[in-house]
Amino acid sequence: xxxxxxxxxxxxxxxxxxxxxxxxxxxxxxxxxxxxxxxxxxxxxxxxxxxxxxxxxxxxxxxxxxxxxxxxxxx
Numbered sequence: 158x159x160x161x162x163x164x165x166x167x168x169x170x171x172x173x174x175x176x177x178x179x180x181x182x183x184x185x186x187x188x189x190x191x192x193x194x195x196x197x198x199x200x201x202x203x204x205x206x207x208x209x210x211x212x213x214x215x216x217x218x219x220x221x222x223x224x225x226x227x228x229x230x231x232x
Contacts, residue, residue, distance in 0.1 A: 158216045158224065158231035166205055169230045170198055176226055178219035185213035190214075 160169070173180045173192045182190040182201055190197040216231060218224045 158227065159214075160205075160216060161230060161232050164205075164230050166202055169227070170202075172197075172226050172230065174220060177222065178221035178223055180216065180223060182229065183215050184216060207223045 168189055170192065176193070179203075180192045182192055184190075192198060192201060216227060220228060
């Protein structure tokens, strides 16, 4: 799943915390950020604030039910 261009980051991260299993942001370079980790959330937020229009990567959830929680933030 890819994030919508104008995603509300605090709401998205709150939805991530509501997920049962892990949620990852995988960069185009192959790096995995576990979005349930505070450090990874900080890095993700800094990246998104700096270049949301050119953000490349995807969101993956380990649990298919978690994907439904995140679907409103993704395209």
